[in-house]
Amino acid sequence: MTSSINMLQHMISRLRFSGKLLHQNIIRCSSTATPAPKIRQMHAKESPALAISQTADGARLRNADLQVIHGLDKDGYFLGVNDQGEIVGTIGAIRLTDELGFIGFYHVTEKFQNKGFEEKLWEKAIEHLGDRNIGIEVAVDDVQKCQDLGFKEEWKTGRFQGVGVNLPPEILVNKAIRPLQGMAMGKVVDYDTSTSGIHKVPLVLGWCKAPSTGYAALEDDERVMGYGVIHPLHNPITHRIAPLLTENVSIAQMLLLTLLSSIPNQKVFIDAPLRNPSFTRILTMDLKMEQIGETVRMYTKGNPGFPVQKAFGILSPDAGC
CATH class of the missing domain: 3.40.630.90 (Aminopeptidase)
Structure with missing residues (x-):
């Protein structure tokens, strides 16, 4: 029997994500595969880039706070960079413990949505977390889609x-x-x-x-x-x-x-x-x-x-x- 993580990887290989999954909280299926920007680890000094995933309701964290959160797993944050060196996507894959991980700070700029780039970001995050129990926070409307990927609802916030x-x-x-x-x-x-x-x-x-x-x-x-x-x-x-x-x-x-x-x-x-x-x-x-x-x-x-x-x-x- 495959593990829940292997099943999740299998499902992600069949679906391409677009929109904003966590604070933006929309998951869509994409159908067009195009060359994706390069993905690399985020350095601590680049942690303010995580702010682009924050909501527009005024609750954005300060840059200094994002750097503190980056310290939870210094190897667990990833950037997508286009040919001009611009940051076009972010994702956090935070190893909280040896058994627990969390995916957050997800964002892809509109220009690179629906082109296969989202899938590559997710694959990088899941690869980093390995066989850990993975947590996410999503909008109510996206619960069924996440259940189809193997996630289980625990509580509402x-x-x-x-x-x-x-x-x-x-x-x-x-x-x-x-x-x-x-x-x-x-x-x-x-x-x-x-x-x-x-x-x-x-x-x-x-x-x-x-x-x-x-x-x-x-x-x-x-x-x-x-x-x-x-x-x-x-x-x-x-x-x-x-x-x-x-x-x-x-x-x-x-x-x-x-x-x-x-x-x-x-x-x-x-x-x-x-x-x-x-x-x-x-x-x-x-x-x-x-x-x-x-x-x-x-x-x-x-x-x-x-x-x-x-x-x-x-x-x-x-x-x-």
């Missing part, structure tokens, strides 16, 4: 947009909530690793440092029960809450309000799994945030143990963490 809040200081006084600045970050890294199952120390440390603002929730014995970060985006006075990883919805709510109070009246985004309906109600009913998008997380071998019930804000749907 909503993108919510709102603004920071003005709260009286006395409401925010909570000795259990501590700013990350000045904390021993080893505790936060250990919590992230033990909860997510992914060892990503450089990413956590790089993501949490200034200009980000972060807080952790601690028990009386100083044990970390969750943490959250609010991160500036590429557009001015626009932010993203990511990650928000906690033991329960009550802690998530406390951290969320603390983070939102640090950016009163400024635009903010959060990607929240919809498996937590009580948290979704906090976003939409209490904070009047609007759901502006929805995607579906899928894997070739099922959920690898990602703690959906503890993940109230996803760091990056393109990176799988």
Whole structure:
């Protein structure tokens, strides 16, 4: 019996992809094969090119953040370059662990769509990931197409947009909530690793440092029960809450309000799994945030143990963490 990865390779050899699969989130079949641009590994200094795969809703990451994410797998990002040296396509094939990989940051410029180039990008990504369980994040409309390729739906994620809040200081006084600045970050890294199952120390440390603002929730014995970060985006006075990883919805709510109070009246985004309906109600009913998008997380071998019930804000749907 062939493995799910071999089956996926077989299917991709029969289908050619066009459009934008992940953040652009459209998969189409193409029928014309033409010479494709050259594909090579992306260097860290070229990581800002990943921004072309980001959505147009204002949630684009800063170039410095893309470089931090590039560090998840320095060999796992690929560029398509035409004869003039212009970047015409990107894809990330991130080896998160020895058993888990994730495909994201997919983009092909319109000129090179429907010409066989997309297939070559995907083949390069799958070759890099080998026999790992592969994850992707796609639009709801594309779930059936991905199921035909061997992916299994695991959960839906909503993108919510709102603004920071003005709260009286006395409401925010909570000795259990501590700013990350000045904390021993080893505790936060250990919590992230033990909860997510992914060892990503450089990413956590790089993501949490200034200009980000972060807080952790601690028990009386100083044990970390969750943490959250609010991160500036590429557009001015626009932010993203990511990650928000906690033991329960009550802690998530406390951290969320603390983070939102640090950016009163400024635009903010959060990607929240919809498996937590009580948290979704906090976003939409209490904070009047609007759901502006929805995607579906899928894997070739099922959920690898990602703690959906503890993940109230996803760091990056393109990176799988």
